[in-house]
Structures are given as C-alpha cells and as structure tokens.
Amino acid sequence: MQSAWIAGLIGGMLIGLSATLLLAVNGRIAGISGMVNGALTFAASERWRWWFLGGMVGGGALYEYGLAAQPTPSSTFAPWAMLVGGFLVGVGTRLGNGCTSGHGVCGLGRLSGRSLAAVLTFMTTAALTVFVTHHVLG
Amino acid sequence: MGHIHKQQVVALISGLIFGFGLGVSQMIDRDRVIGFLDVAGHWDPTLAFVMGGAVAVTLITFRVVLRQPRPLLASRFFLPTRNDIDRPLLIGAAIFGIGWGIAGYCPGPGLTALVLGLANPIIFVVAMIAGSLSWKAISDRAEKRQREGVKV
Numbered sequence: 001m002q003s004a005w006i007a008g009l010i011g012g013m014l015i016g017l018s019a020t021l022l023l024a025v026n027g028r029i030a031g032i033s034g035m036v037n038g039a040l041t042f043a044a045s046e047r048w049r050w051w052f053l054g055g056m057v058g059g060g061a062l063y064e065y066g067l068a069a070q071p072t073p074s075s076t077f078a079p080w081a082m083l084v085g086g087f088l089v090g091v092g093t094r095l096g097n098g099c100t101s102g103h104g105v106c107g108l109g110r111l112s113g114r115s116l117a118a119v120l121t122f123m124t125t126a127a128l129t130v131f132v133t134h135h136v137l138g
Numbered sequence: 139m140g141h142i143h144k145q146q147v148v149a150l151i152s153g154l155i156f157g158f159g160l161g162v163s164q165m166i167d168r169d170r171v172i173g174f175l176d177v178a179g180h181w182d183p184t185l186a187f188v189m190g191g192a193v194a195v196t197l198i199t200f201r202v203v204l205r206q207p208r209p210l211l212a213s214r215f216f217l218p219t220r221n222d223i224d225r226p227l228l229i230g231a232a233i234f235g236i237g238w239g240i241a242g243y244c245p246g247p248g249l250t251a252l253v254l255g256l257a258n259p260i261i262f263v264v265a266m267i268a269g270s271l272s273w274k275a276i277s278d279r280a281e282k283r284q285r286e287g288v289k290v
C-alpha cells in the first residue's frame with residue numbers, strides 16, 4: 001500500500017514537471033480536456049496539441065511495457081458506465097473549461113480561485129456519485 | 139528547426155513525461171481512482187499523493203516561470219484570463235465530477251489507458267469526445283441565435 005503512495009507521489013511530481021516544461025518553454029497550460037478540444041479543431045496552429053497527446057499515450061506505453069513490474073490491473077467494468085461517464089466528462093469539461101489537470105494541477109499551481117472552486121466542486125460530485133453507485137444502489 | 143517545430147518537440151516530450159507519470163502513479167487503473175473517490179468504502183489515498191505531488195511542483199515552479207517576461211520559445215504565456223466564479227464553471231465541474239465518478243477516468247488517464255488495449259478506455263474516449271462536441275454544437279447555436287437576436 002505504502003509503495004503505491006510513493007509511486008503516486010513520484011508520478012504526480014512527473015506530471016507537475018511536464019506542466020512546468022510546457023509552460024516555461026511553450027507558454028501553454030497542460031490541461032488535457034483543453035488539449036483534446038483544441039486538437040479537435042484540426043487547425044494548423046493547434047497541431048502541437050496532437051504531439052502532446054501522442055506523447056502522453058507514448059509515455060503510458062513506455063511505462064506499461066517498459067517499466068511496469070506487473071501489468072496495470074484491468075478492471076471488468078460495465079461498458080455503459082464508460083459510455084455515460086465519458087459523455088458527461090466531455091460535456092462537463094467543455095462547459096466548465098477544464099478537468100483534473102487544467103483546473104487541478106495547473107490552476108491550483110497558479111493559485112486560481114476559479115480553478116479551486118472547480119476542483120472542490122468536481123471532487124465533491126465525484127465522491128457523491130461513487131457513494132450513490134457503490135453504497136446506495138450497489 | 140523553426141520555433142513551431144521546436145514547440146512540437148517540447149509538446150511531445152512534455153506529453154511523454156505526463157503519460158509516464160500517469161502510468162507510474164497508476165492513475166490509469168480506474169479502480170484506484172474509484173478507491174480514492176469511495177470515501178465511505180475501503181479508502182485508497184493514492185490519488186491525493188498524485189495530486190499533492192503535482193501541485194507541490196507547480197506551486198513552486200509556476201511562480202518562477204510566470205515571473206519571466208515570456209516563455210523560452212513563445213511570444214507570451216497563454217493563460218486563462220477569467221477570474222470570476224460563474225454558473226457554467228460550477229455546473230460544468232459538477233457534471234464532470236459525476237461522469238468521473240461513474241467512469242473512474244478523467245480525460246488524461248482515460249486517454250493514456252488506451253495503451254492497455256482494452257475496450258473500456260476506447261468507449262470512454264469516444265463518448266468523451268462525443269459529449270464535448272455535442273456541448274460545443276449546442277452552445278455555438280445558442281450563441282449564434284443570441285447574436286442574431288441582438289441584430290434585430
């Protein structure tokens with residue numbers, strides 16, 4: 001259990017480092033929902049976002065198939081949850097202008113009150129949702 | 139190599155570190171995320187260490203970086219300009235949280251989990267893009283209607 005916390009801390013610091021690099025060199029915020037939305041415009045000026053997203057998936061592969069002591073556990077989870085949950089994540093991050101990385105990692109790093117309000121809100125509704133799905137319904 | 143290409147290489151490296159970090163921290167394991175959100179169950183604090191580690195870094199480095207006149211390879215910092223806490227922000231964040239609690243993935247881990255070769259992350263990513271584009275279409279149309287209304 002404790003090794004998972006240490007791995008979490010190291011992984012989290014790497015994410016912070018990645019956001020630092022992107023801001024210091026390119027002047028951009030490493031928010032993944034914004035990255036996806038910008039990439040989907042297919043504008044030439046947004047092409048760098050595809051490079052970031054490609055790198056992100058590549059980095060995941062590098063970990064999973066290069067470094068991981070054991071494969072990441074694959075949960076058997078209802079596809080409908082992915083469909084409904086994914087759709088709500090798409091709507092919510094577009095409307096609220098960000099997700100865990102944009103509002104969380106970067107927004108909190110900038111001491112943005114707007115991001116803090118967003119983080120507190122989505123953490124609360126996410127925990128309430130899991131409470132309902134795991135303890136009330138399930 | 140022009141600045142545009144250099145920026146793309148930097149974006150690639152930054153993405154690589156980001157995805158690697160998500161792998162190391164095991165945020166691509168949705169059960170670990172659900173374990174954190176399940177405060178009434180067998181609580182798993184790992185996500186707090188991930189977020190804490192990331193924000194501990196950005197709190198320090200962003201201060202230093204944003205004190206510079208401009209980024210190394212760009213003319214300016216592209217930062218959100220708004221400071222107000224409005225309804226769309228809170229409603230959007232609330233909807234995002236509900237989706238996150240149902241799926242167990244937020245955008246970064248969901249996309250990175252594509253490397254696991256499972257059906258679930260693929261369904262998640264496709265649904266997320268559909269949700270985002272649907273909302274964009276709705277808000278674009280409302281905006282257009284409002285503009286036309288003003289004209290009359």
